[in-house]
Amino acid sequence: MNFDVSEEMTVRLEMIREFMDREVIPLEGEMLHGDDATLAEGVAAAQAKVKQMGLWAPNHPVEYGGLGLSMVDHGLFAEAVGRSPLGMSVFGTQAPDAGNVEILHMFGTNEQHERWLRPLVAGEIRSCFSMTEPNTAGSNPTLLETTAVLERGEWVVNGQKWFSSSADGAAFAIVMAVTDPDAPVHRRASMIIVPTDTPGFGLVRNVSVMGHAGEGWASHAEVIYQGCRVPEGNLLGPRGGGFAIAQERLGPGRIHHCMRWLGIAQRAFEMMCAYANERVIEPDGSTLADKQVIQHWAAELSAEIRSARLLTLHAAWMIDRHGAKAARDEISAIKFTVANTMLRAVDTAIQVHGALGVTDDTVLAYWYRHERAARIYDGADEVHKSSLGRRIMRRAAPVG
Template sequence: MDFAISERMQVILEMINEFVEKELIPLEPEFLNHEFVDLLPVLEEKRSMVRKMELWAPNHPKALGGMGLDLVEHGLVSEVLGRSPIGHYVFNCQAPDAGNIEILHKYAAEEQKAKWLQPLVNGRIRSCFSMTEVDMPGSNPVMMETTAEKDGEDYVINGQKWYTTSADGAAFAIVMAVTNPEAPPYLQASMIIVPTDTPGFNLVRNIPVMGHRGTDYASHGEILYQNCRVPQSNLLGPEGHGFVIAQERLGPGRIHHCMRWLGIAQRSFDLMCRRANTRKISPDGRTLGSKQIIQAWIAECAAEIQAARLMTLHAAWKIEKEGAKAARHEISFIKFVVANTMQRVVDRALQVHGGLGMTDDTVLAYFFRHERAARIYDGADEVHKMSVARHILRSHAEGGIKAALNLPG
């Protein structure tokens, strides 16, 4: 793997980093202390600036108006944008829109692309992804109670979903529901486009998470589908291929998440170092940074961030070269390694800030409460660990550790 960054990519990263520092980080106090909707006018101004800089939608195809960056390149961009909670939104590569755009680009019919994909890339509408269910294990997407039954030329959808991110304010949902209950488990569910103004699509609430309900951009909706009727032409891809499409979506999506988490970790690390250098703890002017335990935390955090970063870039590189299926274990590795690295760094940074860290006067408390879910969504840590452990043990028994870890020689 070549770790060199092209001159073009270096310029892009420098431009984005400068924009985040000068235009977005100063907006964070308002973001943390006001409703997101109150910030929309100023955020639209920032989005207009991004378009003029030709940095809009970095991971989406050029033909649709994006930058067309590959997965490794976008991973580097995602790390920079992750330094601010509003970075991805302003550049139009936020979840769940980014993953939905990938699905629509690959599986949508031309009419669906014109109606939903292009406006989504242009930033004129938002979308949500409706898969996780209240009473079913989110780490096992073949277990699903929501159904979509055929009635004439329509699907009639019934079921209950939650953690439908950004449902509040979305124009449409991509819903995963059982269409073929008699088929093998991995071929039972399909993905269907459901406009959110369809009768029977009921946004019950924005789920309070760590004391914050969230609106629009940062919400997690609970949705009740009650005889929600949509045309069968709203099907995405072949019927029964919902699980396959979901897996294709989740592989690259985990790269986006992990690099964003690394941006969060790096921002928290920078704040921790600044605090350690400036917070006086004695009359003679000594600072927190003079304490060995703080120095140890800083050294450990720096090493852990770098290790997690290299793991993630390698996983992105392998997906680009060999596909998500070949990189499935690398994807599992980074999912739990990076999530835990981020959490340790944020926790230590908050600890170094003391009482200040508990307030919303810095971004650390937001990171602490908002990103704890990283160890749960897209498959809980424990699920990924069990999966790769079973593979390693099986491969080790059959061919030794080189075969287990795909080592050369």
């Protein structure tokens, strides 16, 4: 196992960190308090500079305009840009587009590559992933109710989805729907590309999360599919392959999330330490940083973040060398470990900031609202712990 960073990647990371501090983090004020149109202009300007620097879409295929980074290198990149809620969008690797690029590249036809993949990597369009349903367990995609029936060369899609993130303004959705209800449970569903201008595609609302309903790329939409008709050729991958494709998408996607969460944790930690050193709390000039309890929090968080980083890099290393299936244990472990580390870092930073921490004068409250879902999406903590624990117990069981 070797996590040495190449000279080329070291230079890229230095450029990214400097760019984040100079160009991206200053946009957060506009995100928290400003005008959406002004923010969009700022993000677009930053994206143009990223493209000029040759750092656009680092994890996407080279032949379609990306840098084709390994999973380990992409993990390091994701941590660097994860320091800001705007980082992934500015560099063209935001969810759900990043995951959709991966499965379109792996399973799409040449026609699908040209129509959807190429403009998606270029940032000319956005997409959404439409799997989760309000009436079924999101952690078990074998329970889907949405259906797609093949009629005279067209798929007819009917059903209700929600948390189709970024559906607001997306050009297309990749919809997971039951195409073979009588097949074995893991072969019932397929993935189908549905342009959002298709008659019968209805964006009902952007779901309000913790008191805030986002718009555009920051939205979590409820969508109704009512007799949506798309060509048979819009099937992504083999018929009945939806579950397998979802696993291919979600495994690497969890690496992306975990490294982004580490970026959040690290910045929250740095904000906590900086504020603790600035905040005078005694007439003699002593600060929060002089208090033993704050020192203990700093020591514990530093150790947790470093441990979570190494665990995540090891999972990325496993995927690079042996594939996502062989790294199932490592992926499950980082999903619940890193999510909780990140949330502890944000919560502790808020506590140290006191009243300031719960305001929108810093980015901490934004993360507290928006990242609590980290313990739920892409598999709830409890699901990952159960599946990992079950595999561990089976391996430890006596033969026979």
